[in-house]
Amino acid sequence: MPTYTATGLTLLARKFKGSQRVVTFYTRERGKVEAVASGIGKPGSSLAGVVEPFALSRLFLVQGRDLDRLTQAQALEAFPQIPASLETYGYASWIAELTSGATEPGQASPDLFDFLLASVRALAAGEEGPLVAAAYALALLELLGVAPVLEECAVCREALAGPAFYQAAAGGLICAECRATGGGIAVGGGARGLLHGLRRVPPERLRGLKVRPEEAREALELVRRHLGYHLGLTLRSEEFLRQLSP
Amino acid sequence: MLRYPAPLERVIEEFERLPGIGPKSAQRLAFFLLSRPRDQAQALGETVLLLHEGIQPCAECGNYAAARLCPVCADDTRDKLVLCVVETATDLMALERAGEYRGLYHVLGGALSPLAGVGPAELRIGELLERVQRYGTEEVILATSPTVEGDATAEFLRQRLSATAPQVKISRIALGLPVGADMDYADQVTLARALRGRTPM
Numbered sequence: 042m043p044t045y046t047a048t049g050l051t052l053l054a055r056k057f058k059g060s061q062r063v064v065t066f067y068t069r070e071r072g073k074v075e076a077v078a079s080g081i082g083k084p085g086s087s088l089a090g091v092v093e094p095f096a097l098s099r100l101f102l103v104q105g106r107d108l109d110r111l112t113q114a115q116a117l118e119a120f121p122q123i124p125a126s127l128e129t130y131g132y133a134s135w136i137a138e139l140t141s142g143a144t145e146p147g148q149a150s151p152d153l154f155d156f157l158l159a160s161v162r163a164l165a166a167g168e169e170g171p172l173v174a175a176a177y178a179l180a181l182l183e184l185l186g187v188a189p190v191l192e193e194c195a196v197c198r199e200a201l202a203g204p205a206f207y208q209a210a211a212g213g214l215i216c217a218e219c220r221a222t223g224g225g226i227a228v229g230g231g232a233r234g235l236l237h238g239l240r241r242v243p244p245e246r247l248r249g250l251k252v253r254p255e256e257a258r259e260a261l262e263l264v265r266r267h268l269g270y271h272l273g274l275t276l277r278s279e280e281f282l283r284q285l286s287p
Numbered sequence: 288m289l290r291y292p293a294p295l296e297r298v299i300e301e302f303e304r305l306p307g308i309g310p311k312s313a314q315r316l317a318f319f320l321l322s323r324p325r326d327q328a329q330a331l332g333e334t335v336l337l338l339h340e341g342i343q344p345c346a347e348c349g350n351y352a353a354a355r356l357c358p359v360c361a362d363d364t365r366d367k368l369v370l371c372v373v374e375t376a377t378d379l380m381a382l383e384r385a386g387e388y389r390g391l392y393h394v395l396g397g398a399l400s401p402l403a404g405v406g407p408a409e410l411r412i413g414e415l416l417e418r419v420q421r422y423g424t425e426e427v428i429l430a431t432s433p434t435v436e437g438d439a440t441a442e443f444l445r446q447r448l449s450a451t452a453p454q455v456k457i458s459r460i461a462l463g464l465p466v467g468a469d470m471d472y473a474d475q476v477t478l479a480r481a482l483r484g485r486t487p488m
Contacts, residue, residue, distance in 0.1 A: 053402055059307055084465035090476025093435050094402070116475040124439035127399070127407075134401035278401035284408055 043104045047071055048117070050158060052137040054081070054092045063108065064092045065141050066100060067157055072149040073141065076102055076109040088114055095120050095133055095161050120165040128285055132170030135278040136160055136177050142274045143181055156180045156244065163244035171257040172247050176239040178264045183240070187271040189213035189263070191236050205233055207263050209270035226266075232259035295321065347418070349394035349411050351376050359383070359392055366390040368425040372415065372444060374398050374432060382430065390428075393418060398436040399443060410440070412447065419452050426456040433462045433480070461486070 049066035052073075057063045062081045066074045080086045091098040091114040101113040123133045140157055144150075160177040164170060182188040190213030193200055197219050205214040206225030214233070215225055235256050242250060268274055290296060295317055302313035320328045344350070345357035352358075359365060359379075369390030373379050379392045395410045419427065429444055431437035445457050463481025464473055473481075 085468045085472065087472055087474045090474040093476070095435065096476065114474075119476050119479065121438070124435050125442050127439060127443050130399070130435070130439045131401050138402055277404040280404050281399075281401035281406045284406035 044112075045071075045102055045104065047074065047100050047102065049074060049098060049100050050154070050161065051092055051094050051096045051098070052141045053094060054078075060086075062092055064111065066098075067140050067144065067154060068100070068149070069151050069154040070149060071147060072153075073144045073146045074100075074102065074109060075146060076100075076111040077105075078111040090119070091116050093119075094137055095123055097158065097161075120161060122165040122167075123161075128170050128282075129164050129167075131278060131282045131285055132174045133161060133164050135174055135276060135282060136164075138276045138278050139178060139181065139268070139274065142276065143185065143268075143272050150184055153181065153184050159244040163247060166245075168244065168247050169252070169254070169257055171254070171261040172239070172250070172252060173244055175236075175257065175261040175264045176242070176244055176247060178261075178268060179236070179239055182264075182267065182271070185272075187212075187267075189236075189267045191233070191240075194219055207266065209266055212271075213267075226263075228263060229256065229259060231256035232263065235260045236263070345394075348379075348392045349376070349396060349414070350379055350392060364389075367422055369428065370415075370419065370422070370424050370426070371428040371430050373430050374437065374440070378430065378432075390426075391422075395431075395440065398431055398434070398440040400436045407443065412444070415444070416447060416451050419448065419455060424452070424455055426458060428458050428460060430460045 047066070047068035047070040049068035052065045052067055054062045054064045057077060060082045061077055061079050064076055064078050066076070068074050078088045078092050081089050081092055088111060090096060091100075096116060097118040099115040099117055100111060103110045103112055122129070124130050136157070140153075144153070156177060160173050163173050179188060189207070194216040195208070195211040195213040196215050199216060201214060201216055204217050205228050206217070206220045207213070207228050208215050208220070208225040211219070214228060231253060235250070235252055238250055239260065265279070291299070298317040298320070299310070299313045302308050302316050303310060308316070320331070341353055342351050345352040345360055346355050347360040348357060350357040350359065354361070366389050370393055371382065371388060371390055372393045372395060373382065374395055374397055376394050379394060382388055382392075393411070393415050395412070395415070397405050397410055399405060399407065399410070418424070427448055429441040431440045441459055448455055448457055462484050463477060464470070470478070
Protein backbone atom coordinates (compact mmCIF):
# COMPACT_ATOMS: atom_id res chain seq x y z
CA MET A 42 0.00 0.00 0.00
CA PRO A 43 1.42 3.46 -0.87
CA THR A 44 2.35 5.75 2.01
CA TYR A 45 2.50 9.51 2.22
CA THR A 46 3.20 12.29 4.69
CA ALA A 47 1.30 15.52 5.18
CA THR A 48 1.06 18.46 7.57
CA GLY A 49 -2.47 18.76 8.84
CA LEU A 50 -4.81 20.26 11.36
CA THR A 51 -7.26 17.90 13.05
CA LEU A 52 -10.84 18.95 12.36
CA LEU A 53 -12.98 16.18 13.84
CA ALA A 54 -12.69 12.66 15.20
CA ARG A 55 -15.54 10.19 15.57
CA LYS A 56 -15.61 6.80 17.24
CA PHE A 57 -15.26 3.85 14.92
CA LYS A 58 -14.66 0.24 15.99
CA GLY A 59 -13.45 -0.31 19.55
CA SER A 60 -10.61 2.10 20.24
CA GLN A 61 -10.41 3.24 16.62
CA ARG A 62 -11.37 6.73 15.45
CA VAL A 63 -12.08 8.11 12.02
CA VAL A 64 -10.23 11.41 12.00
CA THR A 65 -10.74 14.25 9.55
CA PHE A 66 -7.66 16.39 8.91
CA TYR A 67 -7.21 19.38 6.67
CA THR A 68 -3.74 19.10 5.20
CA ARG A 69 -1.58 21.50 3.26
CA GLU A 70 -0.57 18.88 0.69
CA ARG A 71 -3.84 16.98 0.06
CA GLY A 72 -6.68 19.09 1.42
CA LYS A 73 -9.21 17.11 3.42
CA VAL A 74 -7.98 13.67 4.50
CA GLU A 75 -10.04 11.10 6.40
CA ALA A 76 -8.06 8.36 8.11
CA VAL A 77 -8.51 5.62 10.67
CA ALA A 78 -6.37 5.92 13.81
CA SER A 79 -6.12 2.87 16.06
CA GLY A 80 -5.57 2.51 19.77
CA ILE A 81 -6.99 5.94 20.64
CA GLY A 82 -8.31 6.07 24.17
CA LYS A 83 -5.91 3.40 25.39
CA PRO A 84 -3.28 4.60 27.86
CA GLY A 85 0.03 5.14 26.15
CA SER A 86 -1.40 5.68 22.66
CA SER A 87 1.12 7.74 20.71
CA LEU A 88 -1.62 9.04 18.41
CA ALA A 89 -4.16 10.15 21.05
CA GLY A 90 -2.81 13.71 21.28
CA VAL A 91 -2.78 14.39 17.56
CA VAL A 92 -6.34 13.24 16.88
CA GLU A 93 -7.68 15.86 19.28
CA PRO A 94 -9.40 18.73 17.44
CA PHE A 95 -7.26 21.71 16.41
CA ALA A 96 -3.90 19.89 16.84
CA LEU A 97 -1.34 20.63 14.12
CA SER A 98 0.74 17.57 13.27
CA ARG A 99 3.04 15.98 10.76
CA LEU A 100 1.10 12.89 9.67
CA PHE A 101 2.33 9.59 8.29
CA LEU A 102 -0.42 7.77 6.45
CA VAL A 103 -1.04 4.62 4.44
CA GLN A 104 -3.45 4.90 1.54
CA GLY A 105 -6.44 2.59 1.85
CA ARG A 106 -9.24 1.54 -0.46
CA ASP A 107 -11.93 3.45 1.45
CA LEU A 108 -10.14 5.20 4.29
CA ASP A 109 -6.46 5.93 4.77
CA ARG A 110 -4.69 4.73 7.93
CA LEU A 111 -2.75 6.97 10.28
CA THR A 112 0.35 5.06 11.31
CA GLN A 113 2.52 7.71 13.00
CA ALA A 114 2.27 11.38 13.83
CA GLN A 115 4.41 14.10 15.24
CA ALA A 116 2.63 16.90 17.09
CA LEU A 117 3.83 20.28 15.87
CA GLU A 118 1.56 22.68 17.71
CA ALA A 119 -1.26 22.30 20.22
CA PHE A 120 -3.70 24.97 21.33
CA PRO A 121 -4.58 24.34 24.99
CA GLN A 122 -5.99 27.89 25.19
CA ILE A 123 -8.94 26.97 22.96
CA PRO A 124 -10.91 24.81 25.45
CA ALA A 125 -10.17 27.36 28.20
CA SER A 126 -12.92 29.61 26.84
CA LEU A 127 -16.27 28.16 25.85
CA GLU A 128 -16.83 30.83 23.21
CA THR A 129 -13.40 30.29 21.65
CA TYR A 130 -14.02 26.53 21.74
CA GLY A 131 -17.40 27.01 20.05
CA TYR A 132 -16.04 29.19 17.25
CA ALA A 133 -12.99 26.95 16.69
CA SER A 134 -15.38 23.98 16.39
CA TRP A 135 -17.58 25.97 13.99
CA ILE A 136 -14.55 26.69 11.78
CA ALA A 137 -13.48 23.01 11.90
CA GLU A 138 -16.97 21.77 11.06
CA LEU A 139 -17.34 24.31 8.25
CA THR A 140 -14.00 23.27 6.73
CA SER A 141 -14.92 19.61 6.89
CA GLY A 142 -18.36 20.20 5.39
CA ALA A 143 -17.31 22.58 2.62
CA THR A 144 -14.29 20.71 1.27
CA GLU A 145 -13.83 17.43 -0.58
CA PRO A 146 -11.02 14.89 -0.02
CA GLY A 147 -8.07 15.16 -2.37
CA GLN A 148 -8.57 18.82 -3.35
CA ALA A 149 -5.58 20.62 -1.90
CA SER A 150 -5.65 24.34 -1.25
CA PRO A 151 -2.53 25.57 0.54
CA ASP A 152 -4.14 29.02 0.80
CA LEU A 153 -7.12 27.62 2.69
CA PHE A 154 -4.82 25.59 4.92
CA ASP A 155 -2.79 28.71 5.76
CA PHE A 156 -5.94 30.70 6.49
CA LEU A 157 -7.34 27.88 8.62
CA LEU A 158 -4.17 27.60 10.66
CA ALA A 159 -3.89 31.39 11.04
CA SER A 160 -7.54 31.49 12.21
CA VAL A 161 -7.00 28.78 14.85
CA ARG A 162 -3.85 30.56 16.02
CA ALA A 163 -5.75 33.84 16.18
CA LEU A 164 -8.51 32.25 18.29
CA ALA A 165 -5.92 30.72 20.62
CA ALA A 166 -4.30 34.15 20.94
CA GLY A 167 -7.59 35.61 22.16
CA GLU A 168 -9.00 37.26 19.01
CA GLU A 169 -12.78 37.73 18.97
CA GLY A 170 -14.52 34.49 17.92
CA PRO A 171 -17.25 36.03 15.69
CA LEU A 172 -14.65 38.15 13.90
CA VAL A 173 -12.26 35.27 13.20
CA ALA A 174 -15.13 33.00 12.17
CA ALA A 175 -16.57 35.61 9.75
CA ALA A 176 -13.14 36.33 8.25
CA TYR A 177 -12.42 32.64 7.79
CA ALA A 178 -15.81 31.90 6.23
CA LEU A 179 -15.37 34.81 3.80
CA ALA A 180 -11.94 33.47 2.77
CA LEU A 181 -13.41 29.99 2.30
CA LEU A 182 -16.33 31.32 0.22
CA GLU A 183 -13.86 33.33 -1.88
CA LEU A 184 -11.76 30.21 -2.57
CA LEU A 185 -14.88 28.22 -3.46
CA GLY A 186 -15.96 30.98 -5.85
CA VAL A 187 -19.20 31.84 -4.07
CA ALA A 188 -18.16 34.87 -2.02
CA PRO A 189 -20.92 37.40 -1.36
CA VAL A 190 -20.95 40.48 -3.57
CA LEU A 191 -20.21 43.37 -1.22
CA GLU A 192 -18.80 46.23 -3.29
CA GLU A 193 -21.75 46.78 -5.65
CA CYS A 194 -25.40 45.80 -5.97
CA ALA A 195 -25.47 42.08 -6.79
CA VAL A 196 -28.50 42.63 -9.08
CA CYS A 197 -27.99 45.90 -11.02
CA ARG A 198 -24.19 46.10 -10.49
CA GLU A 199 -24.43 49.80 -9.60
CA ALA A 200 -22.17 51.10 -6.81
CA LEU A 201 -23.86 50.86 -3.39
CA ALA A 202 -24.23 54.47 -2.32
CA GLY A 203 -27.25 54.38 -0.01
CA PRO A 204 -28.68 51.71 2.30
CA ALA A 205 -27.74 48.13 1.50
CA PHE A 206 -29.67 44.88 1.97
CA TYR A 207 -28.51 41.29 1.92
CA GLN A 208 -30.31 38.83 -0.32
CA ALA A 209 -28.92 35.29 -0.42
CA ALA A 210 -30.50 34.39 -3.77
CA ALA A 211 -28.98 37.50 -5.40
CA GLY A 212 -25.56 36.49 -4.12
CA GLY A 213 -24.81 39.39 -1.79
CA LEU A 214 -25.73 43.00 -1.05
CA ILE A 215 -28.38 44.77 -3.09
CA CYS A 216 -29.52 48.37 -3.35
CA ALA A 217 -32.87 49.77 -2.18
CA GLU A 218 -34.25 49.92 -5.73
CA CYS A 219 -33.53 46.26 -6.45
CA ARG A 220 -34.84 45.26 -3.03
CA ALA A 221 -38.27 46.59 -4.06
CA THR A 222 -38.63 43.53 -6.29
CA GLY A 223 -37.96 41.01 -3.50
CA GLY A 224 -36.93 40.49 0.11
CA GLY A 225 -33.68 41.43 1.78
CA ILE A 226 -32.24 42.06 5.22
CA ALA A 227 -31.02 45.53 6.07
CA VAL A 228 -27.27 45.59 6.69
CA GLY A 229 -25.87 48.33 8.95
CA GLY A 230 -23.04 50.55 7.77
CA GLY A 231 -20.73 49.20 10.48
CA ALA A 232 -21.24 45.54 9.53
CA ARG A 233 -20.86 46.42 5.86
CA GLY A 234 -17.56 48.19 6.47
CA LEU A 235 -16.43 45.30 8.60
CA LEU A 236 -17.17 42.74 5.88
CA HIS A 237 -15.05 44.80 3.47
CA GLY A 238 -12.28 44.97 6.07
CA LEU A 239 -12.33 41.28 6.88
CA ARG A 240 -11.51 40.45 3.28
CA ARG A 241 -8.30 42.40 3.45
CA VAL A 242 -7.01 41.74 6.96
CA PRO A 243 -5.22 38.47 7.80
CA PRO A 244 -6.55 36.68 10.95
CA GLU A 245 -3.47 37.50 13.03
CA ARG A 246 -4.09 41.22 12.50
CA LEU A 247 -7.81 41.30 13.28
CA ARG A 248 -7.00 42.82 16.67
CA GLY A 249 -6.15 46.05 14.85
CA LEU A 250 -9.73 46.46 13.58
CA LYS A 251 -11.96 48.76 15.60
CA VAL A 252 -15.14 46.72 15.82
CA ARG A 253 -18.23 46.84 18.02
CA PRO A 254 -19.35 43.33 19.14
CA GLU A 255 -22.82 43.78 17.62
CA GLU A 256 -21.26 44.64 14.25
CA ALA A 257 -19.12 41.50 14.39
CA ARG A 258 -22.20 39.38 15.17
CA GLU A 259 -24.22 41.04 12.40
CA ALA A 260 -21.41 40.40 9.90
CA LEU A 261 -21.14 36.76 11.01
CA GLU A 262 -24.91 36.29 10.78
CA LEU A 263 -24.84 37.53 7.18
CA VAL A 264 -21.96 35.18 6.36
CA ARG A 265 -23.86 32.30 8.01
CA ARG A 266 -26.91 32.97 5.85
CA HIS A 267 -24.70 33.05 2.77
CA LEU A 268 -23.07 29.75 3.74
CA GLY A 269 -26.43 28.13 4.41
CA TYR A 270 -27.88 29.22 1.07
CA HIS A 271 -24.89 28.63 -1.20
CA LEU A 272 -23.30 25.57 0.43
CA GLY A 273 -26.41 24.07 2.04
CA LEU A 274 -24.55 23.26 5.23
CA THR A 275 -26.18 22.66 8.59
CA LEU A 276 -23.56 22.98 11.31
CA ARG A 277 -24.17 21.30 14.66
CA SER A 278 -21.92 23.78 16.43
CA GLU A 279 -24.44 26.54 15.57
CA GLU A 280 -26.76 25.27 18.31
CA PHE A 281 -23.87 25.23 20.79
CA LEU A 282 -23.05 28.85 19.95
CA ARG A 283 -26.72 29.81 20.26
CA GLN A 284 -26.72 28.44 23.82
CA LEU A 285 -23.79 30.70 24.67
CA SER A 286 -25.28 33.90 23.28
CA PRO A 287 -26.82 36.16 25.94
CA MET B 288 -30.54 -15.06 -3.28
CA LEU B 289 -31.30 -17.44 -0.41
CA ARG B 290 -32.04 -15.61 2.82
CA TYR B 291 -32.31 -16.77 6.43
CA PRO B 292 -35.79 -17.23 7.88
CA ALA B 293 -37.27 -13.89 8.97
CA PRO B 294 -36.92 -14.38 12.79
CA LEU B 295 -33.24 -15.24 12.39
CA GLU B 296 -32.67 -12.26 10.08
CA ARG B 297 -34.25 -9.99 12.70
CA VAL B 298 -32.00 -11.28 15.48
CA ILE B 299 -28.92 -10.79 13.26
CA GLU B 300 -30.04 -7.24 12.46
CA GLU B 301 -30.55 -6.44 16.15
CA PHE B 302 -27.09 -7.77 17.07
CA GLU B 303 -25.56 -5.68 14.29
CA ARG B 304 -26.78 -2.55 16.04
CA LEU B 305 -24.56 -3.29 19.04
CA PRO B 306 -21.21 -1.46 19.21
CA GLY B 307 -18.28 -3.43 17.83
CA ILE B 308 -20.51 -6.11 16.26
CA GLY B 309 -20.29 -6.51 12.49
CA PRO B 310 -22.44 -8.72 10.21
CA LYS B 311 -20.25 -11.81 10.71
CA SER B 312 -20.20 -11.55 14.51
CA ALA B 313 -23.95 -10.87 14.57
CA GLN B 314 -24.53 -14.00 12.51
CA ARG B 315 -22.30 -16.08 14.81
CA LEU B 316 -24.10 -14.87 17.93
CA ALA B 317 -27.53 -15.56 16.43
CA PHE B 318 -26.53 -19.10 15.43
CA PHE B 319 -25.01 -19.69 18.85
CA LEU B 320 -28.29 -18.75 20.53
CA LEU B 321 -30.21 -20.95 18.12
CA SER B 322 -28.00 -23.91 18.99
CA ARG B 323 -28.61 -23.51 22.75
CA PRO B 324 -31.69 -24.72 24.66
CA ARG B 325 -34.72 -22.41 24.50
CA ASP B 326 -34.54 -21.43 28.22
CA GLN B 327 -31.07 -19.92 27.72
CA ALA B 328 -32.31 -17.61 24.96
CA GLN B 329 -35.34 -16.77 27.09
CA ALA B 330 -33.15 -15.95 30.11
CA LEU B 331 -31.02 -13.64 27.95
CA GLY B 332 -34.11 -11.88 26.57
CA GLU B 333 -35.61 -11.39 30.02
CA THR B 334 -32.32 -10.09 31.46
CA VAL B 335 -32.01 -7.55 28.65
CA LEU B 336 -35.58 -6.38 29.30
CA LEU B 337 -34.78 -5.87 32.98
CA LEU B 338 -32.16 -3.30 31.98
CA HIS B 339 -34.82 -0.72 31.31
CA GLU B 340 -37.34 -1.95 33.84
CA GLY B 341 -34.94 -2.30 36.76
CA ILE B 342 -32.37 0.45 36.16
CA GLN B 343 -32.92 4.15 36.68
CA PRO B 344 -30.65 7.14 37.14
CA CYS B 345 -29.68 7.77 40.77
CA ALA B 346 -31.78 10.68 42.09
CA GLU B 347 -28.64 12.34 43.45
CA CYS B 348 -25.62 11.70 41.25
CA GLY B 349 -27.07 10.37 37.98
CA ASN B 350 -25.23 7.03 38.22
CA TYR B 351 -27.12 3.87 37.20
CA ALA B 352 -29.15 2.58 40.15
CA ALA B 353 -31.52 -0.26 40.92
CA ALA B 354 -33.24 1.89 43.59
CA ARG B 355 -33.78 5.63 44.10
CA LEU B 356 -30.14 6.00 45.17
CA CYS B 357 -27.09 4.23 43.75
CA PRO B 358 -24.85 2.18 46.10
CA VAL B 359 -22.36 5.08 46.42
CA CYS B 360 -24.95 7.72 47.39
CA ALA B 361 -26.69 5.25 49.74
CA ASP B 362 -23.42 4.47 51.53
CA ASP B 363 -23.29 6.47 54.81
CA THR B 364 -19.56 5.90 55.22
CA ARG B 365 -18.69 7.95 52.11
CA ASP B 366 -17.25 11.45 52.58
CA LYS B 367 -20.13 13.72 51.59
CA LEU B 368 -17.98 16.86 51.52
CA VAL B 369 -16.00 15.79 48.45
CA LEU B 370 -17.65 15.51 45.03
CA CYS B 371 -15.95 13.97 42.00
CA VAL B 372 -17.42 15.04 38.65
CA VAL B 373 -17.27 12.46 35.84
CA GLU B 374 -18.66 12.40 32.31
CA THR B 375 -20.35 9.00 32.39
CA ALA B 376 -21.34 6.21 34.76
CA THR B 377 -18.63 4.01 33.23
CA ASP B 378 -16.03 6.62 34.24
CA LEU B 379 -17.44 6.42 37.78
CA MET B 380 -17.00 2.65 37.79
CA ALA B 381 -13.41 2.99 36.53
CA LEU B 382 -12.58 5.34 39.41
CA GLU B 383 -14.30 3.04 41.90
CA ARG B 384 -12.18 0.14 40.69
CA ALA B 385 -9.08 2.17 41.60
CA GLY B 386 -10.26 1.94 45.23
CA GLU B 387 -8.65 5.26 46.19
CA TYR B 388 -11.64 7.54 46.43
CA ARG B 389 -14.16 7.62 49.30
CA GLY B 390 -16.21 10.68 48.39
CA LEU B 391 -19.38 11.09 46.28
CA TYR B 392 -19.73 11.43 42.52
CA HIS B 393 -21.69 13.52 40.06
CA VAL B 394 -22.33 12.12 36.58
CA LEU B 395 -22.65 14.91 34.00
CA GLY B 396 -24.03 12.76 31.21
CA GLY B 397 -21.32 13.66 28.68
CA ALA B 398 -18.92 16.48 27.84
CA LEU B 399 -19.37 19.80 26.07
CA SER B 400 -19.02 19.15 22.37
CA PRO B 401 -20.09 21.71 19.77
CA LEU B 402 -19.48 19.15 17.03
CA ALA B 403 -21.84 16.64 18.64
CA GLY B 404 -24.38 19.34 19.51
CA VAL B 405 -23.82 18.98 23.26
CA GLY B 406 -24.01 22.34 25.02
CA PRO B 407 -24.30 23.26 28.72
CA ALA B 408 -28.08 22.72 28.61
CA GLU B 409 -27.60 19.04 27.72
CA LEU B 410 -25.47 18.28 30.79
CA ARG B 411 -26.43 17.95 34.47
CA ILE B 412 -24.67 21.17 35.44
CA GLY B 413 -27.57 22.82 37.28
CA GLU B 414 -27.95 19.70 39.44
CA LEU B 415 -24.23 19.82 40.27
CA LEU B 416 -24.37 23.43 41.44
CA GLU B 417 -27.47 22.68 43.49
CA ARG B 418 -25.83 19.65 45.16
CA VAL B 419 -22.69 21.64 46.01
CA GLN B 420 -24.86 24.22 47.84
CA ARG B 421 -27.07 21.62 49.55
CA TYR B 422 -24.21 19.40 50.75
CA GLY B 423 -21.90 22.26 51.78
CA THR B 424 -19.27 20.58 49.59
CA GLU B 425 -15.66 21.47 50.47
CA GLU B 426 -13.92 20.09 47.36
CA VAL B 427 -15.02 19.35 43.80
CA ILE B 428 -12.69 17.10 41.79
CA LEU B 429 -13.10 17.56 38.04
CA ALA B 430 -12.42 14.14 36.53
CA THR B 431 -13.47 14.78 32.94
CA SER B 432 -11.47 13.17 30.11
CA PRO B 433 -8.07 14.57 29.11
CA THR B 434 -9.48 15.61 25.73
CA VAL B 435 -10.42 18.97 24.23
CA GLU B 436 -14.05 18.22 25.15
CA GLY B 437 -13.17 17.15 28.68
CA ASP B 438 -10.89 20.16 29.21
CA ALA B 439 -13.54 22.58 27.94
CA THR B 440 -16.10 21.00 30.27
CA ALA B 441 -13.73 21.18 33.25
CA GLU B 442 -12.92 24.82 32.54
CA PHE B 443 -16.60 25.72 32.17
CA LEU B 444 -17.43 23.98 35.47
CA ARG B 445 -14.54 25.75 37.19
CA GLN B 446 -15.91 29.11 36.09
CA ARG B 447 -19.47 28.27 37.13
CA LEU B 448 -18.40 26.85 40.51
CA SER B 449 -16.11 29.80 41.23
CA ALA B 450 -19.02 32.15 40.57
CA THR B 451 -21.68 30.28 42.55
CA ALA B 452 -19.64 28.65 45.34
CA PRO B 453 -16.36 30.58 45.71
CA GLN B 454 -15.54 28.86 49.02
CA VAL B 455 -15.27 25.44 47.35
CA LYS B 456 -11.82 24.05 46.52
CA ILE B 457 -11.74 22.96 42.87
CA SER B 458 -9.19 20.43 41.65
CA ARG B 459 -8.55 18.59 38.38
CA ILE B 460 -7.30 14.99 38.26
CA ALA B 461 -3.63 14.77 37.27
CA LEU B 462 -3.00 14.43 33.54
CA GLY B 463 0.12 13.04 31.91
CA LEU B 464 2.04 9.80 31.55
CA PRO B 465 0.36 6.48 32.35
CA VAL B 466 2.02 4.16 34.88
CA GLY B 467 4.65 1.97 33.23
CA ALA B 468 4.82 4.13 30.10
CA ASP B 469 8.07 4.49 28.21
CA MET B 470 8.87 8.23 27.95
CA ASP B 471 10.38 7.63 24.54
CA TYR B 472 7.03 6.50 23.12
CA ALA B 473 4.92 9.23 24.70
CA ASP B 474 3.58 11.87 22.32
CA GLN B 475 4.59 15.51 22.69
CA VAL B 476 1.15 16.69 23.79
CA THR B 477 1.08 14.18 26.68
CA LEU B 478 4.64 15.02 27.73
CA ALA B 479 3.87 18.76 27.68
CA ARG B 480 0.83 18.12 29.90
CA ALA B 481 2.84 15.95 32.26
CA LEU B 482 5.38 18.75 32.66
CA ARG B 483 2.71 21.42 33.15
CA GLY B 484 0.98 19.28 35.77
CA ARG B 485 4.11 18.35 37.73
CA THR B 486 3.81 18.19 41.52
CA PRO B 487 6.42 19.13 44.15
CA MET B 488 8.05 16.29 46.09
